[in-house]
Amino acid sequence: xxxxxxxxxxxxxxxxxxxxxxxxxxxxxxxxxxxxxxxxxxxxxxxxxxxxxxxxxxxxxxxxxxxxxxxxxxxxxxxxxxxxxxxxxxxxxxxxxxxxxxxxxxxxxxxxxxxxxxxxxxxxxxxxxxxxxxxxxxxxxxxxxxxxxxxxxxxxxxxxxxxxxxxxxxxxxxxxxxxxxxxxxxxxxxxxxxxxxxxxxxxxxxxxxxxxxxxxxxxxxxxxxxxxxxxxxxxxxxxxxxxxxxxxxxxxxxxxxxxxxxxxxxxxxxxxxxxxxxxxxxxxxxxxxxxxxxxxxxxxxxxxxxxxxxxxxxxxxxxxxxxxxxxxxxxxxxxxxxxxxxxxxxxxxxxxxxxxxxxxxxxxxxxxxxxxxxxxxxxxxxxxxxxxxxxxxxxxxxxxxxxxxxxxxxxxxxxxxxxxxxxxxxxxxxxxxxxxxxxxxxxxxxxxxxxxxxxxxxxxxxxxxxxxxxxxxxxxxxxxxxxxxxxxxxxxxxxxxxxxxxxxxxxxxxxxxxxxxxxxxxxxxxxxxxxxxxxxxxxxxxxxxxxxxxxxxxxxxxxxxxxxxxxxxxxxxxxxxxxxxxxxxxxxxxxxxxxxxxxxxxxxxxxxxxxxxxxxxxxxxxxxxxxxxxxxxxxxxxxxxxxxxxxxxxxxxxxxxxxxxxxxxxxxxxxxxxxxxxxxxxxxxxxxxxxxxxxxxxxxxxxxxxxxxxxxxxxx
Numbered sequence: 001x002x003x004x005x006x007x008x009x010x011x012x013x014x015x016x017x018x019x020x021x022x023x024x025x026x027x028x029x030x031x032x033x034x035x036x037x038x039x040x041x042x043x044x045x046x047x048x049x050x051x052x053x054x055x056x057x058x059x060x061x062x063x064x065x066x067x068x069x070x071x072x073x074x075x076x077x078x079x080x081x082x083x084x085x086x087x088x089x090x091x092x093x094x095x096x097x098x099x100x101x102x103x104x105x106x107x108x109x110x111x112x113x114x115x116x117x118x119x120x121x122x123x124x125x126x127x128x129x130x131x132x133x134x135x136x137x138x139x140x141x142x143x144x145x146x147x148x149x150x151x152x153x154x155x156x157x158x159x160x161x162x163x164x165x166x167x168x169x170x171x172x173x174x175x176x177x178x179x180x181x182x183x184x185x186x187x188x189x190x191x192x193x194x195x196x197x198x199x200x201x202x203x204x205x206x207x208x209x210x211x212x213x214x215x216x217x218x219x220x221x222x223x224x225x226x227x228x229x230x231x232x233x234x235x236x237x238x239x240x241x242x243x244x245x246x247x248x249x250x251x252x253x254x255x256x257x258x259x260x261x262x263x264x265x266x267x268x269x270x271x272x273x274x275x276x277x278x279x280x281x282x283x284x285x286x287x288x289x290x291x292x293x294x295x296x297x298x299x300x301x302x303x304x305x306x307x308x309x310x311x312x313x314x315x316x317x318x319x320x321x322x323x324x325x326x327x328x329x330x331x332x333x334x335x336x337x338x339x340x341x342x343x344x345x346x347x348x349x350x351x352x353x354x355x356x357x358x359x360x361x362x363x364x365x366x367x368x369x370x371x372x373x374x375x376x377x378x379x380x381x382x383x384x385x386x387x388x389x390x391x392x393x394x395x396x397x398x399x400x401x402x403x404x405x406x407x408x409x410x411x412x413x414x415x416x417x418x419x420x421x422x423x424x425x426x427x428x429x430x431x432x433x434x435x436x437x438x439x440x441x442x443x444x445x446x447x448x449x450x451x452x453x454x455x456x457x458x459x460x461x462x463x464x465x466x467x468x469x470x471x472x473x474x475x476x477x478x479x480x481x482x483x484x485x486x487x488x489x490x491x492x493x494x495x496x497x498x499x500x501x502x503x504x505x506x507x508x509x510x511x512x513x514x515x516x517x518x519x520x521x522x523x524x525x526x527x528x529x530x531x532x533x534x535x536x537x538x539x540x541x542x543x544x545x546x547x548x549x550x551x552x553x554x555x556x557x558x559x560x561x562x563x564x565x566x567x568x569x570x571x572x573x574x575x576x577x578x579x580x581x582x583x584x585x586x587x588x589x590x591x592x593x594x595x596x597x598x599x600x601x602x603x604x605x606x607x608x609x610x611x612x613x614x615x616x617x618x619x620x621x622x623x624x625x626x627x628x629x630x631x632x633x634x635x636x637x638x639x640x641x642x643x644x645x646x647x648x649x650x651x652x653x654x655x656x657x658x659x660x661x662x663x664x665x666x667x668x669x670x671x672x673x674x675x676x677x678x679x680x681x682x683x684x685x686x687x688x689x690x691x692x693x694x695x696x697x698x699x700x701x702x703x704x705x706x707x708x709x710x711x712x713x714x715x716x
Contacts, residue, residue, distance in 0.1 A: 481531070647682045
């Protein structure tokens with residue numbers, strides 16, 4: 001929806017357009033916040049994220065009456081992840097506003113002078129601190145002893161990770177007197193590049209070993225994650241439920257800020273950093289008073305590649321703490337500090353070709369094929385070109401020398417052409433008007449910047465991409481139906497629609513004749529057995545997962561959850577969407593009234609259910625899969641309503657995610673640790689300390705069969 005609005009300047013938006021885009025931006029930024037803070041798996045660069053935040057703020061300035069309760073300008077980070085107790089910060093851990101050039105920093109300084117009623121040329125003393133790309137933590141000391149530590153979380157509450165922090169050698173257990181009776185100390189946990197590369201190599205080796213065991217049909221053991229960058233590695237290491245895993249990782253800590261304190265122990269930020277050093281904290285040695293921020297920024301930009309750790313900018317803080325206290329905060333950021341971000345790292349290479357890929361919604365997306373080049377910590381051969389307008393605007397042609405940039409861990413972007421004036425340059429690139437996969441017309445509708453294939457279900461590329469999405473972890477989560485197998489079964493003619501996946505049992509003997517599926521070693525036959533078992537386990541799924549798995553354009557996981565909670569059943573949703581075809585009908589009005597479901601989303605939903613072939617495919621799928629109804633808000637007669645559950649051990653008939661989702665749908669609270677407040681512990685195979693803890697506390701223990709019966713699952 002916002003793709004057609006964002007080309008408009010904020011001042012060109014109507015009030016209705018502004019309201020619609022603010023709603024979309026709130027949802028989009030919240031999505032990226034969850035990926036970054038909870039999953040440690042961002043899918044956009046810092047620069048792209050910052051652009052979203054800045055546009056949101058610009059629209060809010062012009063339309064202050066439209067500022068939403070869930071506005072990103074009032075939110076920090078994301079919610080506490082499952083598996084950790086909550087820890088409320090005594091003083092909020094807020095974020096920083098960003099500067100991107102000298103003009104931004106000059107305006108930041110001018111705002112300080114205006115707020116403090118200083119002369120326009122009054123000198124301001126700043127402390128510059130390299131902005132470490134790690135995980136922010138809050139450390140609480142009482143009477144000089146470390147008592148608790150937490151992640152930033154949403155800025156108000158974080159995850160209590162005290163046992164993991166105690167494994168860090170850089171964390172002082174006691175402070176050297178004198179010290180305040182109570183003080184919060186903030187810092188950043190990170191991993192050096194050299195340590196990261198060694199750790200990544202270990203994880204890659206462990207993953208290869210696990211895949212080999214999988215091929216042999218052996219027990220896999222714990223999951224293995226290969227981090228994509230040092231921040232991802234540090235965050236994932238610090239947020240382990242088993243602190244012994246954290247202890248095995250090469251983590252470091254820089255301290256830099258003060259939260260709540262029973263008394264302020266310093267009068268300037270420079271003195272505060274000296275105090276941290278006296279208390280045996282490690283302070284970044286590059287933190288220093290500066291007289292010229294622009295000069296220091298240039299110095300850091302030129303030296304960043306030689307540092308032992310990643311930084312993505314420099315934080316500039318007003319030195320005087322009394323002025324900091326006067327300035328306070330606006331929204332979610334202090335008025336006295338700013339993060340001056342570096343531009344994305346760039347490199348040059350040759351454009352060899354332009355490929356056009358077809359997504360599950362029919363979108364034709366161009367991708368640059370390049371001579372290999374090292375940028376942003378990795379060697380890359382492909383970069384996104386976004387859409388045909390971007391290619392035309394930048395006049396990108398095959399054979400050009402191009403500049404590309406890579407920020408974070410996303411696919412690089414082509415910035416522009418270096419040698420556009422060379423005499424032997426090739427012709428302008430002509431974007432295809434037919435689908436490269438099926439030959440159907442590819443069209444652009446209204447103001448959409450994306451060209452889409454009109455082939456629908458006859459387009460093999462769309463079919464395969466939809467099937468991949470249907471089986472993916474966030475959707476139906478069918479183990480063994482990854483990208484390679486989806487393509488294989490489609491090419492073999494066995495899977496053309498989602499329902500075909502649930503008919504694979506009929507082809508089991510044929511599949512066992514394939515190389516690697518039972519034709520050779522005895523263990524290979526387990527691949528078929530395991531796959532069919534994984535498919536069988538997905539015959540009942542939460543309604544929100546089912547809706548997301550359908551791959552309806554603009555229906556992401558969050559929107560699927562909104563729809564599931566509103567309509568409660570697939571039958572009800574199907575009927576209401578058919579009724580909603582009529583503009584102005586009660587069903588259409590009802591759809592538009594759901595907070596978070598804007599007009600563009602509503603249109604996509606109605607159009608999906610208006611197509612008979614979609615209804616036929618849906619009904620075919622419903623012969624094999626039962627989406628679980630979501631109880632009405634007033635339904636509180638569940639045996640788990642208002643109760644706290646813990647799952648432990650390996651469940652035989654349900655995945656952990658499915659069992660937890662079912663419990664939550666029945667109004668239960670699912671936690672990861674057993675305490676006196678726990679009502680039930682559901683025990684699977686190989687249950688360990690949690691089962692023992694439940695017995696010790698007298699908490700009721702349920703077998704998987706008992707849980708299934710109480711939760712209303714059919715007999716296994």
